[in-house]
């Protein structure tokens with residue numbers, strides 16, 4: 001059994017090469033996911049409820065820059081559950097669940113990510129052989145981005161344009177073997193490799209995949225919703241977008257992921273702000289904690305409130321997702337558009353807000369926030385990717401806008417689904433709600449503005465429920481967080497409120513005062529509020545945010561781990577004696593060591609034993 005976590009000679013990941021990072025990621029992943037397999041053998045997790053277990057591992061410090069096995073759990077298996085028929089699930093799920101096959105999800109191409117109806121990969125049915133022929137007609141048709149595909153996965157879900165009897169029926173999903181299960185060599189007709197270094201998530205092993213008239217059995221088309229019969233007859237799905245289900249699921253999961261990252265970042269920044277003393281409030285006094293500055297509180301406290309708002313929203317969204325999916329199983333598609341719009345909106349808003357908040361947490365820590373050892377730059381790299389993957393945020397918000405406009409247009413003719421019922425209220429009051437500087441008044445104001453209400457009303461709803469089950473003291477603090485979140489966004493979106501509501505200048509001024517008063521009221525509980533996230537030091541992996549507050553000692557301890565400090569003469573592209581800095585940087589950039597060999601050595605050393613259950 002491999003030890004829990006090994007790094008190369010005690011050198012932190014930041015100092016590993018691209019190839020060493022990959023080996024580290026594979027080794028940590030097989031150790032981590034061997035635990036999932038053990039828990040499954042002991043009946044402690046199952047294919048229908050592994051989100052928390054796998055989520056905990058993927059969000060842990062062991063896999064802090066992602067995992068080459070992440071897509072296997074996050075999209076490959078959910079796609080089989082969501083789009084394969086029973087016979088196909090019986091064939092593929094057991095092997096996927098015990099990791100004797102490792103999968104990815106290949107939808108995006110070099111030429112298309114958003115406009116998936118424009119994907120170019122083709123799957124043409126050959127009735128004579130009862131096979132589909134997969135082909136990449138152009139370079140832009142190459143799949144580009146799928147996680148784990150570079151050197152790790154041997155299967156993947158491929159999204160391609162389905163042709164049968166000379167007619168195109170749009171995009172459908174296929175399960176495709178891309179590597180030999182014994183040798184891990186790419187199969188004939190498959191071109192595959194990794195796409196190279198990225199801003200973050202460099203342990204995910206994102207890859208490219210091209211097909212050269214590659215044949216698969218007809219039964220490898222995922223046929224839960226649409227089918228192609230042996231003679232090539234196409235049987236269409238009840239709803240053209242049921243094949244988009246895997247994307248909806250991941251958008252829901254991403255909201256949970258943002259809670260994890262935002263809680264970590266604001267814990268690090270708030271604890272550091274309690275330790276850091278800088279400047280004097282009055283000459284001659286001792287330097288004060290930077291957490292006492294209102295400007296610092298303005299930067300951080302709304303992130304504490306947002307972490308709670310997103311957690312409540314994520315739980316509510318997960319309940320809605322499960323409700324709607326149960327209805328889909330019974331053939332009731334009525335709430336599918338609402339779920340799609342909700343998942344789009346909440347994925348876009350929580351990722352954009354989390355990226356902005358994490359960056360603000362980094363900036364709030366001054367120079368020490370710029371250190372990799374603070375964990376804030378890494379966290380920013382992780383969350384900013386989420387603004388792009390699983391649907392670029394702009395595009396997803398446009399989907400929500402489309403749904404809201406359609407709903408509003410049918411206001412009098414159609415019963416409203418739960419999350420948009422507020423539109424009736426806004427319409428009934430003919431958009432001239434009286435303004436009140438209360439939480440309810442602000443939410444009503446936003447209902448009029450419309451775009452933000454879904455997070456606000458969900459959050460507010462849950463807090464009402466919470467007030468019946470918490471102590472008066474905690475209730476007061478939680479209401480302060482609600483107040484803070486509402487007044488913060490009212491001031492942030494003042495232009496909309498001034499445009500659409502009768503808020504007066506006097507009320508804006510008292511709103512500002514109320515906001516600062518709320519910051520002051522929250523200050524005494526700020527550290528306690530982030531402690532309540534209960535994130536252990538091993539989860540934070542941060543010199544600034546450790547529980548004991550020994551910031552400076554930890555910064556120095558980490559600095560001394562740099563190999564450059566250990567051996568001042570160590571060779572480096574920037575410090576080489578011959579001064580050929582630019583030539584060396586280009587030479588390094590052109591190597592992509594993982595592509596130098598068709599099968600990376602980690603397959604035989606770690607991955608194959610893991611997949612054969614021998615680890």
Ligand SMILES: CCCCCCCC/C=C\CCCCCCCCCC(=O)SCCNC(=O)CCNC(=O)[C@H](O)C(C)(C)COP(=O)(O)OP(=O)(O)OC[C@H]1O[C@@H](n2cnc3c(N)ncnc32)[C@H](O)[C@@H]1OP(=O)(O)O
Pocket residue numbers: 050051052054055056058059073074075078105107108113114115116117147241242244245247248250253254256257336337340341389390391392395399402403406
């Ligand atoms: C259980 C295990 C979980 C493990 C735990 C993990 C926990 C934490 C760890 C990690 C967290 C997550 C890490 C995530 C890593 C993910 C890596 C990234 C993977 C990817 O990026 S995969 C590729 C993603 N790609 C996209 O999202 C593409 C975006 N584009 C689109 O979705 C579509 O092109 C579009 C929606 C923008 C447009 O589609 P189109 O067909 O053109 O439709 P329109 O013509 O615009 O018509 C819209 C019409 O269709 C309806 N509709 C659209 N999409 C859906 C849908 N998904 N579902 C239902 N309905 C849909 C829409 O409502 C309109 O209907 P109308 O006509 O108005 O009635």
Ligand SMILES: Cc1cc2nc3c(=O)[nH]c(=O)nc-3n(C[C@H](O)[C@H](O)[C@H](O)COP(=O)(O)OP(=O)(O)OC[C@H]3O[C@@H](n4cnc5c(N)ncnc54)[C@H](O)[C@@H]3O)c2cc1C
Pocket residue numbers: 071105106107108111112113114115144145146147201206385388389390391392393394395398
């Ligand atoms: C870290 C990471 C991991 C990923 N993992 C996977 C994976 O495992 N599997 C997979 O299949 N894909 C994966 N992807 C790809 C990801 O899904 C796409 O990058 C994403 O869908 C965006 O598509 P795109 O890159 O083509 O950008 P584009 O869609 O080209 O967007 C570029 C710009 O154009 C704008 N734009 C595009 N369309 C419109 C429109 N209709 N209206 C207005 N503006 C528009 C966008 O807003 C954006 O500003 C990953 C991406 C990243 C960053």
